[in-house]
Amino acid sequence: MTDTPYLAVDLARLDRNLQAVAELARNAHVDLRPHAKTHKTVELARRQIDSGAVGLTVATIGEAEAFADAGVSDLFLAYPLWVSAHKGSRLRALADRVALRLAVDAVEGATRLAAELPGAEVLVEVDSGQHRTGVAPESAGEVAVAAQSAGLDVVGVFTFPGHGYGPGHARSDAAAQEITALATAAERLRDKGIEPRVRSGGSTPTIEFADSGVLTEIRPGVYPFYDAQQVELGVCGFDDVSLTAVSTVVHRDGRRVVLDAGSKIIGADRPAWASGHGRILDEPDARIVALSEHHAVVEYPDENTPELGSTVRVVPNHVCTAVNLVDELVVGGGDDGGAVPTWRVIARGANS
């Protein structure tokens, strides 16, 4: 018996989600390189690779080390690292044992990386409208030339259309900007005589726009599990959500109940457009109106609320941060009273 709150995975739904996106990638003729920051588990990585993924994407050196330790042999670290001497030594150790692809988005960073890891394969990060990291598409050629001159092996361009996380037309608008940005950046590289054979984009909300002829690779993260954000963006339905926080009703008053799943297990992510701090899988009309570290205050449509002590499944707003809060995922629900299969979160807290 697992005590609440815990994160549970519905394996049938998970496998259905994996197959659907693998098929979408095949039909769009793009490589699938899922972002492993979402799940951080060997079991899910294996399932992704077995269903056709070419390798994994990671966000930090620590994540790359964890998946290399687990036997994954092809990794793209999609982050424009500033490579200190110590990070350089860690990258060299990694490059000795896996196919490693790195990211650059500025001349200085590329020069620094080349000094630490000469010959490294890199993609130039391009800003397609999220205005986070990434160089303007028009300037991608200069960064590519500097990287090449410094001794790096420039194989393409990539972007993350994170501004697709928004209501209304945000997804399709971001997908269109993503394609334009990658096409422009690719052109700027070709102008400099560098062939951008990898043009990598994609995110779970923009995955359906992959078949553009521009992208050669997509890097969605959330799709194995989905989450409340994806439901509210219209990317999936509640029936597709494969990960929930199993929680207990600890307080009950009128239309409100309080659950023992708080921000320390479902995460505090709450975009302005979200309807609350997460959703209730089995009651789409309920809303999480307040969230503390160990309390979710849920407002139901009427006083027909779950009993004290009963179990409620919470859908986190953002599954990537929820998974990072636990040491293991309980697979299959864990309500059978016997031994419960668990998947270990191997790169939990691997922030550097």
Next chain:
Amino acid sequence: MTDTPYLAVDLARLDRNLQAVAELARNAHVDLRPHAKTHKTVELARRQIDSGAVGLTVATIGEAEAFADAGVSDLFLAYPLWVSAHKGSRLRALADRVALRLAVDAVEGATRLAAELPGAEVLVEVDSGQHRTGVAPESAGEVAVAAQSAGLDVVGVFTFPGHGYGPGHARSDAAAQEITALATAAERLRDKGIEPRVRSGGSTPTIEFADSGVLTEIRPGVYPFYDAQQVELGVCGFDDVSLTAVSTVVHRDGRRVVLDAGSKIIGADRPAWASGHGRILDEPDARIVALSEHHAVVEYPDENTPELGSTVRVVPNHVCTAVNLVDELVVGGGDDGGAVPTWRVIARGANS
């Protein structure tokens, strides 16, 4: 050399904060029982007890187990647990080795707890205006009587004035409601012939109102470290903040820089009244305008921004969730190139 991002503690500031609140509690003639969910470290618990704390407050059975393992002998689990059979066996094991005080806020929960742990010492949780868990002050007598009849040892009442986390008069208003609620609830217990010798309240924002004659105990959590919320509420200044996320500038463009500290190390907490997703310790006029898992986008007042590759100290909005994201805290800064003292976060992810 510790790679960024990591959480660093300034020990001199920390000790100053501990002494100041210990002195405040002494002057207000209230017991200090700090909430350990904030720091989850043995070293800090020891420092709190050595400077006069009567014991610790915890939020979960897992936290209680971790601190019992570490030798802390007096714990208040300030949460109205729904005690399943398995949680009951864990509580019994705990009660065998430490002085354990528990919480009830309803007749059913009290009956359930009494069945699992007869004779347990409990406080009745009262709602002082946050509207999370807790019974209405006027009804505290009924819950106390039910708990006593079921076989629990009712020693008092407690509340958490969480609605004091707000701008303007919220702190003083919540503190006033806290005192009224505890006074009313205590009176209702006395009406039933039960002496509420413990009247426990307090939170870091309301700590200065402890000297009311009503409270016998305060349970602040955040005060050893403070955080951006406390700075913005006017509870402390930047000079009091003892914990920061040490991060590296990975991108720079005009007035904006991007740091490698994201929501997976500083947490995604962002109350509506907060000015951003955290603050920059050394530049009060900068704002974190966007936060992803591994990126903080910071807007500086002008283009005089930190260099690429330089180090920036980020003050998390909510330090309790930030600490829960790491395995250890680096004490003293960690920039000396040699062996770095660290404190292990022993109850990380102890959600159940």
